[in-house]
Amino acid sequence: MIDDDLWSAVGDPTRRRMLDLLLADGGGTATSLSEQLPVTRQAVAKHLGVLDRVGLVHVTPTGRERRYEVDSDQLARAVAQLSAVGATWDARLQRIKRIAERIQRGKSDSGADHS
Amino acid sequence: MIDDDLWSAVGDPTRRRMLDLLLADGGGTATSLSEQLPVTRQAVAKHLGVLDRVGLVHVTPTGRERRYEVDSDQLARAVAQLSAVGATWDARLQRIKRIAERIQRGKSDSGADHS
DNA sequence: TTATCGTGCAACCAACGGTTGCGTTAGTGG
DNA sequence: CCACTAACGCAACCGTTGGTTGCACGATAA
Numbered sequence: 513m514i515d516d517d518l519w520s521a522v523g524d525p526t527r528r529r530m531l532d533l534l535l536a537d538g539g540g541t542a543t544s545l546s547e548q549l550p551v552t553r554q555a556v557a558k559h560l561g562v563l564d565r566v567g568l569v570h571v572t573p574t575g576r577e578r579r580y581e582v583d584s585d586q587l588a589r590a591v592a593q594l595s596a597v598g599a600t601w602d603a604r605l606q607r608i609k610r611i612a613e614r615i616q617r618g619k620s621d622s623g624a625d626h627s
Numbered sequence: 628m629i630d631d632d633l634w635s636a637v638g639d640p641t642r643r644r645m646l647d648l649l650l651a652d653g654g655g656t657a658t659s660l661s662e663q664l665p666v667t668r669q670a671v672a673k674h675l676g677v678l679d680r681v682g683l684v685h686v687t688p689t690g691r692e693r694r695y696e697v698d699s700d701q702l703a704r705a706v707a708q709l710s711a712v713g714a715t716w717d718a719r720l721q722r723i724k725r726i727a728e729r730i731q732r733g734k735s736d737s738g739a740d741h742s
Numbered sequence: 743t744t745a746t747c748g749t750g751c752a753a754c755c756a757a758c759g760g761t762t763g764c765g766t767t768a769g770t771g772g
Numbered sequence: 773c774c775a776c777t778a779a780c781g782c783a784a785c786c787g788t789t790g791g792t793t794g795c796a797c798g799a800t801a802a
Binding site for chain 2: 789790791792793798799800
């Protein structure tokens with residue numbers, strides 16, 4: 513149901529920043545990204561490898577540069593998963609809230625469905 | 628702007644599963660959770676420590692048990708942050724899509740603002 | 743009191759994010 | 773053509789973290 517690979521790819525704060533930068537600048541290289549981040553080029557390169565492996569970016573080698581760009585479709589998919597998890601938890605929180613209110617009113621509601 | 632502690636707490640797949648279970652069962656102990664997860668009690672205990680540290684759960688020691696429950700407010704805050712990041716990326720993706728369409732129509736739009 | 747259940751603490755291991763150092767390749771200029 | 777520089781990849785190393793096993797300790801049940 514949940515693609516843990518996508519999640520953990522997006523779970524790292526540095527990788528989120530990288531996606532932000534790639535989106536803002538319309539692409540970039542390991543070197544260009546490392547200049548805007550508090551980590552070395554090598555660290556950025558490893559992260560780009562991770563992002564590439566899960567399809568969130570794709571690379572175009574041109575001369576001595578390797579330009580990376582965000583894959584819009586895949587990122588949209590990741591966003592959808594974030595929203596999905598958020599929606600699930602939101603729903604459960606609201607259900608719990610309703611039950612709590614019902615109990616407050618003295619109606620103990622022992623037969624609630626759960627799952 | 629983004630609370631990285633909350634993010635990374637929720638970023639771990641096992642911790643997400645734990646939150647799911649705690650929400651579904653209305654609370655639980657390290658032992659009860661470990662029975663429904665593919666990890667040992669000690670691993671669960673460590674995760675509960677992390678979740679407790681960022682305020683996503685709170686504990687009630689009763690006898691020889693330590694019962695954990697989800698903190699609804701804090702989880703709601705985490706959900707809000709997920710949505711916020713999702714919304715940001717969504718907006719950028721749509722902006723890029725619009726620009727791409729504009730270029731397709733031959734209107735090169737070199738003066739678009741970015742950031 | 744003795745046995746058992748739930749915890750906590752400590753040591754250890756593998757994976758990961760990060761760094762430094764070095765070798766390689768593609769452009770650039772004398 | 774040859775030297776130099778820029779961007780890159782690879783490898784070794786370190787600290788943190790998710791996970792395990794083993795053990796000792798307090799609370800309950802027999």
